[in-house]
Amino acid sequence: MVSTINKKAQIIGREFPMTDRDFTRIRHIAYEATGITLSDHKKNMVYGRLTRRLRRLNIDRFCDYCDLIEHRDAQELSYFVNAITTNLTAFFRENHHFEYMKNVFIPELIRENAATRRIRIWSAGCSTGEEPYSIAMVLKSFPQLINWDVKVLATDLDSDVVAKAKSGDYPMMRIDSVPREYKRNLQFDNETEQARVKDAVKKFITFKQLNLLHPWKMKGPFDAIFCRNVVIYFDMNTRKLLFNRYADILSESGMLFVGHSESLQKVSDRFISLGKTIYRKKT
Numbered sequence: 328m329v330s331t332i333n334k335k336a337q338i339i340g341r342e343f344p345m346t347d348r349d350f351t352r353i354r355h356i357a358y359e360a361t362g363i364t365l366s367d368h369k370k371n372m373v374y375g376r377l378t379r380r381l382r383r384l385n386i387d388r389f390c391d392y393c394d395l396i397e398h399r400d401a402q403e404l405s406y407f408v409n410a411i412t413t414n415l416t417a418f419f420r421e422n423h424h425f426e427y428m429k430n431v432f433i434p435e436l437i438r439e440n441a442a443t444r445r446i447r448i449w450s451a452g453c454s455t456g457e458e459p460y461s462i463a464m465v466l467k468s469f470p471q472l473i474n475w476d477v478k479v480l481a482t483d484l485d486s487d488v489v490a491k492a493k494s495g496d497y498p499m500m501r502i503d504s505v506p507r508e509y510k511r512n513l514q515f516d517n518e519t520e521q522a523r524v525k526d527a528v529k530k531f532i533t534f535k536q537l538n539l540l541h542p543w544k545m546k547g548p549f550d551a552i553f554c555r556n557v558v559i560y561f562d563m564n565t566r567k568l569l570f571n572r573y574a575d576i577l578s579e580s581g582m583l584f585v586g587h588s589e590s591l592q593k594v595s596d597r598f599i600s601l602g603k604t605i606y607r608k609k610t
């Protein structure tokens with residue numbers, strides 16, 4: 328006869344026992360540390376990603392691993408956070424945003440910011456860097472901006488992806504989605520099958536590790552924030568707080584770009600929808 332305890336331990340009956348209680352603890356720690364809500368169907372994913380840590384630490388049981396991160400072992404908590412984030416991204420992902428930037432938003436900013444000659448854009452949840460590099464490539468395509476003060480801030484919670492983003496190196500297949508007009512911003516190495524973002528694009532961007540739920544050191548104002556495919560992992564309350572803070576740090580009538588499955592409906596009334604997941608702050 329299989330006891331209840333054994334059954335629970337066998338939720339995922341593989342190398343390490345992970346009980347319902349372990350998963351609840353993991354879920355709680357993840358929420359506290361990142362705002363990410365892990366639903367039941369993420370159990371297998373969480374198991375797969377964390378077992379590597381258990382092996383590395385020579386820990387046999389998830390309950391012992393939970394003890395470790397609950398007691399705020401800072402180094403391990405950082406590995407844990409990096410393990411549970413989902414970092415899927417691509418160059419010029421949801422390209423209609425970059426088309427809008429090129430055809431409407433930047434020409435508008437060039438007129439509106441003519442006095443200050445300053446542009447600030449934030450890629451919040453930048454993952455491995457494809458999003459901020461896409462933004463910088465569009466900015467660089469405007470010769471009128473040559474003597475302007477133009478900066479892109481790119482931040483993510485996951486320190487591994489920020490390090491990768493900083494390097495600007497990508498396997499050749501990752502750059503397939505870069506439109507032909509922007510390919511000249513990359514250097515190719517056929518031997519290693521790697522592409523490297525050129526310094527002329529990199530110079531626009533500052534990469535930083537930042538938890539969006541913590542206090543922000545930067546003051547803004549930003550002309551635009553890209554926060555795409557990040558809040559899908561957050562609950563309603565966290566979204567409300569975050570979008571309110573975005574409205575505060577955006578310039579008057581600043582722009583907000585969100586992911587294809589994200590909407591501000593019932594989340595914030597401080598933005599007007601321009602369609603296609605593009606929003607403008609209400610004045």
Ligand SMILES: C[S@@+](CC[C@H](N)C(=O)[O-])C[C@H]1O[C@@H](n2cnc3c(N)ncnc32)[C@H](O)[C@@H]1O
Pocket residue numbers: 360361362363412413414415416417420451452453454455458482483484485488537538539540554555556557560586
């Ligand atoms: C799916 S990626 C989206 C990347 C890019 N914005 C895009 O749309 O292609 C989501 C990113 O949000 C980051 N993230 C999740 N929670 C975060 C938090 N609390 N603070 C900052 N970044 C967070 C993850 O580390 C991950 O790299």
